[in-house]
Amino acid sequence: MKQNNSPENTRRRSRQATNPSPAGDSGERINRYLAGCGLCSRREADRWVEAGRVTVNGKPCSQPGVKINAGDRVCVDGKPVERQQNHTYILYNKPAGQLCSRKDEKRGRPLIYDFLDVAPNVQSIGRLDMDTEGLLILTDDGDLARALTRPGGKVAREYRARVAGVVAMETLEKLRRGGIDIGQGERSDAWEVTVDAETRGHTWLTIVIHRGRWREVRRTLEACGHPVRRLIRTRFASLRLEEEMPKGSWRRLNRREVRRLKTRA
Numbered sequence: 001m002k003q004n005n006s007p008e009n010t011r012r013r014s015r016q017a018t019n020p021s022p023a024g025d026s027g028e029r030i031n032r033y034l035a036g037c038g039l040c041s042r043r044e045a046d047r048w049v050e051a052g053r054v055t056v057n058g059k060p061c062s063q064p065g066v067k068i069n070a071g072d073r074v075c076v077d078g079k080p081v082e083r084q085q086n087h088t089y090i091l092y093n094k095p096a097g098q099l100c101s102r103k104d105e106k107r108g109r110p111l112i113y114d115f116l117d118v119a120p121n122v123q124s125i126g127r128l129d130m131d132t133e134g135l136l137i138l139t140d141d142g143d144l145a146r147a148l149t150r151p152g153g154k155v156a157r158e159y160r161a162r163v164a165g166v167v168a169m170e171t172l173e174k175l176r177r178g179g180i181d182i183g184q185g186e187r188s189d190a191w192e193v194t195v196d197a198e199t200r201g202h203t204w205l206t207i208v209i210h211r212g213r214w215r216e217v218r219r220t221l222e223a224c225g226h227p228v229r230r231l232i233r234t235r236f237a238s239l240r241l242e243e244e245m246p247k248g249s250w251r252r253l254n255r256r257e258v259r260r261l262k263t264r265a
Helices: 007-018 030-036 042-050 142-149 169-177 216-223 255-264
Strands: 054-056 074-076 089-094 123-125 133-139 157-164 181-183 192-199 202-209 228-236 250-252
Touching (some): 030 042, 030 074, 030 142, 042 054, 123 142, 157 216, 169 192, 181 216, 216 228
Parallel strands (some): 133 228
Antiparallel strands (some): 089 133, 123 133, 157 228, 192 202
């Protein structure tokens, strides 16, 4: 078919080649694109856009909903940026006393990123609260992060918990059935839970849950009269924490581990 090269069609094609797609069109949101370049988090990218630091095809980008398509030229502070081709996947044995956050503006507490040499867009999958230890996955692969944490995904998370008191059989049955009032209008899910040991007025439990709600394990056990004294995540999906891995150490996941995470997600 012969192409229509009228002046109006020529101008239209020129505009399409130089203007970014508006929100709602196909393409990737500008904040996600910038995060994928390894420059920043998506939240920080939104701030860059609002500050006028970003241009697309030579034009200022001031709308966070702008979509980026193949062939678009994106610059930050006048310098061109490109999406990373390879993702980062890290296993970290988080010690107690560190926050899974980029900033702690109120108190200046230690952050996991103070101890990890990773790009700004590498984020944790399923945060651990400050007092919880153990397995933490970090990545810049947004698709994997969403698959592992999406509501209803039922991805297994295993913990070892040391709780106050001796846990009675009837309490274990309540935990396995679920439905316990844990506050804020929420009720507990049904758990897989077993007793590992009882010592000096404390009980060690192994717990498997399938949702990552805020402080779910602590809130549920507190509601049963057994406050948590120590909490360690030992498994997330198909990935287990190695016993020989020291606290505070980290390593990159191998291809087989990443493939299994994506399969189990």
